[in-house]
Amino acid sequence: MTEQEKYFKGIIPPPIIFFAFVSMGFLGQWLLPLSLTLHSWALRLAIGFPLFILSGAIALNSFMLMRKSKTAINYNKPTTKFITKGPFRFTRNPLYLALLGAMVTIGIFSDSAWHLGASTLLFAYFNLVVIDREERYLENSFGDEYLQYKNKVRRWL
16 A cells, blocks of 8 residues: 555545535525525625635646646645645645635525535535645655644645
8 A cells, every 4th residue: 555545545536525515505505595695796796706716826826836846736646745835835725725715606606505504514524534634644754844834834824
């Protein structure tokens, strides 16, 4: 069993979980509509569009930095280095933060409280299942260097 398999065995890939929770939000909204009371499209756009742009910018910048650094984006592949530039200066998990921002944006645009509830579940999944294992893997792989980074940069914001 490889190091990654040891830490990540049984984890459903985060993008799949994201789409599952998005789908559950739409199903819940279809079965039992729960509005956020953001009935005005202008209000939804004013709140949601900046969050959408910010989430996309964080994700794009993070992907570009990871690719430039030649480190794995997929947790099933070995991490050759951890990144401390760009969004990684403010959060240890910019890609998960971007997915959460996207989920909240979907809730705002669709005026669906179900998606905000699903955002809470998505946050819990990332926090309790994925990130804990990732951090143990990175601590084991990079030792004190990662622990120093972890002490300086927050998990979320």
